[in-house]
Amino acid sequence: MTTVPASVLDAAPTFRSSGPRRLMERIADPLYTAFVVLLLGGAVIAIIYPLYFVVIASISDPNQVYEGNVWLWPKNITFEGYQRIFSTSTVLRGFGNSLLYTAVGTAISVCSILGAGYALSRKSLPGRNFFMVLFIITMFFDxxxxxxxxxxxxxxxxxxxxxxxxxxxxxxxxxxxxRTFFETTIPEELHEAAALDGASEWRYFFRIVLPLSKALIMLLVITHAVAYWNSFFDALIYLNDDAKYPLQLVLRNILIQSDVSGSGVSATGMDSYAESQRIAELMKYGMIVVSTFPLLSILPFTQKYFAQGALIGAVKS
Known part of the structure; x- marks a missing residue:
């Protein structure tokens, strides 16, 4: 009669108990995956659907929108709102002004920040901590x-x-x-090697530092381009010539004029008032689409660089 070794007997409970554990793991993995998919899917729908609704509402009959009949598809399609928006040259002129302000402003901002950030990252700069304190003070006092x-x-x-x-x-x-990017990402040994080869600070900055800073440059370009494109408050304060208004300010004035014209209708002209309100609602949705479409069409192609730039300074060497 053969005897079972004691080691096998001691290990038997472990084998028996591992079965339910493995079963629970097999069940838990699909449940976790399903939970993550549902959670992310809900987040995507919560972000995408409002944008989609604005688009279909801009070409639908406002009465259908009010009654809640517009959910997935436009109803009684009309492009009258867009026709009213682009019926005047002020919108096209504002579009051109916004492109000009965004291009010039982004170029100035990116060049200034790259130059100042690199200078402040150099330990050889006299008083660099003092200059940095001056910049930080502006974040708290205005x-x-x-x-x-x-x-x-x-x-x-x-x-x-x-x-x-x-x-x-x-x-x-x-x-x-x-400044953090230049300090943590660009090795000091590169500067020493460039200096030994006779490269000046300007040549080192333009020939070595900038080519290694593509993620930072794209991050700065994206953030400043979005800020300049959406900005209208500075133009509202500092500009008094309609021909120089950016798109956001032009669309704001069109919306205000539509509301004023609708509120000025007499009580006996209910048909005119209702028509003004209908056009105003179409223009509201249409203006949202017109003002956001350029950014929405460009940002997906720069998402890779934005994700890389968002990690700048997160890992310390």
Whole structure:
């Protein structure tokens, strides 16, 4: 009669208990996967559906929108709202002004932040900590809108493009990000090697540092382009010429004029009032689409660079 070794007997309970454990693991993995898929799917729907609803509402009959009949497909399709928006040259002119302000402002901001961030990252810069403190102070203390207006006026920039692009050209947060990137990502050995080869600071910056900073540059370009494109408050304060208004301010004025014209209808003209309200609702949705479409069409192609730039400074060497 053969005997079972004691080691096998001791291990038997482990084999028996591992069965339910493995079964629970097999059940838990699909449940976890399903939970993550449902959670992310719900988040995607919560983000995408409002944008989709604005698009279909902009070409649907406002009465159908009010009655809740517009969910997945437009009802009684009409492009009258877009026709009203683009029926005047002010919208096209505002579109061109926004492109100009965004391009010039982004270029100025990115170049200024890259130069200042690199200079502040150099340990050989005299008083670099003092300059950094001055920048950080501006994050906590601000002279206010009146002080900024007086400065812009005294500099002779009122009613010019520079009043829109220069006051907010350098963001301290992005400056800190750029400085952190240069300090933690660009090795000091590269500077020493370039110096031994006779490269000046300018040549080292343009030929070595900038090519290695594509993620940072794209991050700065995206953030500043979005900020300049959506900005209208500075233009509202500093510009008084309609021909220089950016798109956001033009669309805002069109919306206000539509509301004013609708509220000015007499009580006996209910048909005219209802028609004005219908057009105003179409224009509201249409203006959202017109103002956001350029950014929505470009940002997906820059998502890769934005994700890389968002990790700048997260890992310390």
């Amino acid at each position: 002279g206010g809108m009146i002080a900024r207006y007086l400065v812009v006026r005294d500099l002779g920039m009122l009613n010019t493009m520079w009043a829109v692009v220069l006051p907010g050209a350098i963001g301290v947060t992005n400056l800190i990000i750029a």
